[in-house]
Amino acid sequence: MSLLEVADLILEFGKRRSRALSNVSFTLDAGQRLGLIGESGSGKSVTALAIMGLLPDNASLSGSVSFDGHELTTLRDDEYSRLRGDRMTMVFQEPMTALDPTMKVGLQAAEVLRLHYARGKDADKYGVAQEQIVDNARERVLQMLDEVGLHDPVRVADSYVHQLSGGQRQRAMIAMALINRPDLVIFDEPTTALDVTVQARVLRLIDDELAAVGAASLFISHDLAVISQVCADVMVMYHGEIVEQGSVQQIFEAPIHPYTKGLVATARLDLVAPGERLPVIEDFLEDA
Numbered sequence: 001m002s003l004l005e006v007a008d009l010i011l012e013f014g015k016r017r018s019r020a021l022s023n024v025s026f027t028l029d030a031g032q033r034l035g036l037i038g039e040s041g042s043g044k045s046v047t048a049l050a051i052m053g054l055l056p057d058n059a060s061l062s063g064s065v066s067f068d069g070h071e072l073t074t075l076r077d078d079e080y081s082r083l084r085g086d087r088m089t090m091v092f093q094e095p096m097t098a099l100d101p102t103m104k105v106g107l108q109a110a111e112v113l114r115l116h117y118a119r120g121k122d123a124d125k126y127g128v129a130q131e132q133i134v135d136n137a138r139e140r141v142l143q144m145l146d147e148v149g150l151h152d153p154v155r156v157a158d159s160y161v162h163q164l165s166g167g168q169r170q171r172a173m174i175a176m177a178l179i180n181r182p183d184l185v186i187f188d189e190p191t192t193a194l195d196v197t198v199q200a201r202v203l204r205l206i207d208d209e210l211a212a213v214g215a216a217s218l219f220i221s222h223d224l225a226v227i228s229q230v231c232a233d234v235m236v237m238y239h240g241e242i243v244e245q246g247s248v249q250q251i252f253e254a255p256i257h258p259y260t261k262g263l264v265a266t267a268r269l270d271l272v273a274p275g276e277r278l279p280v281i282e283d284f285l286e287d288a
């Protein structure tokens with residue numbers, strides 16, 4: 001049994017039932033890192049939201065999402081929200097929308113920690129008593145903020161989200177997603193909003209932290225080079241379907257679907273001879 005088993009997801013939106021996902025199936029083992037790539041609008045984010053139980057009211061979903069043997073699509077809201085922030089967490093592209101603007105960062109992180117321990121489960125997870133963890137919430141938050149490379153954790157903890165830079169926000173978001181040592185972390189374009197040098201550092205951080213926690217990850221990006229820095233395997237999504245899946249190396253060396261061929265070719269622009277026209281994805285779709 002895999003940690004996450006997604007089977008035959010079909011997702012439609014609105015009264016006109018416009019189709020966003022068709023028969024999406026895949027599995028994710030404990031500790032596995034799986035990339036999800038595809039063009040804009042192909043259905044990457046809605047796949048993540050379907051797994052996290054965060055689809056809007058106008059969505060109708062069929063199929064199955066099984067996490068650690070439990071079916072999630074029929075889970076009650078309160079049970080689902082307990083699972084989120086604890087055993088499965090998500091890091092969004094734009095942390096401004098995911099973080100609470102009215103609450104200081106440190107307090108938000110401590111809240112995530114308290115909600116988890118209030119349940120009294122997994123008290124031994126850190127080898128310390130539960131009461132001690134809650135008492136020491138601030139200490140643990142500062143430790144986590146330091147771990148994600150925020151050099152002045154006290155100042156960051158005492159700041160509001162709008163007082164931080166984009167890179168600092170994303171690090172704080174990653175700290176919060178990992179503070180309860182989840183089994184699964186979904187990243188949805190976590191570095192797209194960052195400039196290139198910050199992006200490289202945050203990717204290294206994600207790689208290190210996932211390894212330290214041993215968490216499995218579904219990592220969404222439209223950039224194969226980014227995925228290859230974090231994931232061993234990758235799925236390619238096109239028009240709401242998974243059209244190809246394999247190791248990052250397999251996909252790079254022998255792409256099969258026309259969209260994937262285009263993706264790989266554009267990721268290899270440095271191999272194009274001077275003066276030659278640069279390939280675009282449309283070149284490959286014409287023979288589809």
Ligand SMILES: Nc1ncnc2c1ncn2[C@@H]1O[C@H](COP(=O)(O)OP(=O)(O)OP(=O)(O)O)[C@@H](O)[C@H]1O
Pocket residue numbers: 013014020038039040041042043044045046047056058222
């Ligand atoms: N709340 C919604 N209501 C109606 N349609 C939606 C909603 N959210 C997403 N969709 C549709 O579902 C499809 C998939 O969207 P999704 O956001 O998953 O794309 P994506 O692959 O994440 O794209 P991007 O790379 O731009 O983030 C799109 O056609 C989109 O218009």
Ligand SMILES: [Mg+2]
Pocket residue numbers: 044045046188
């Ligand atoms: Mg998206």
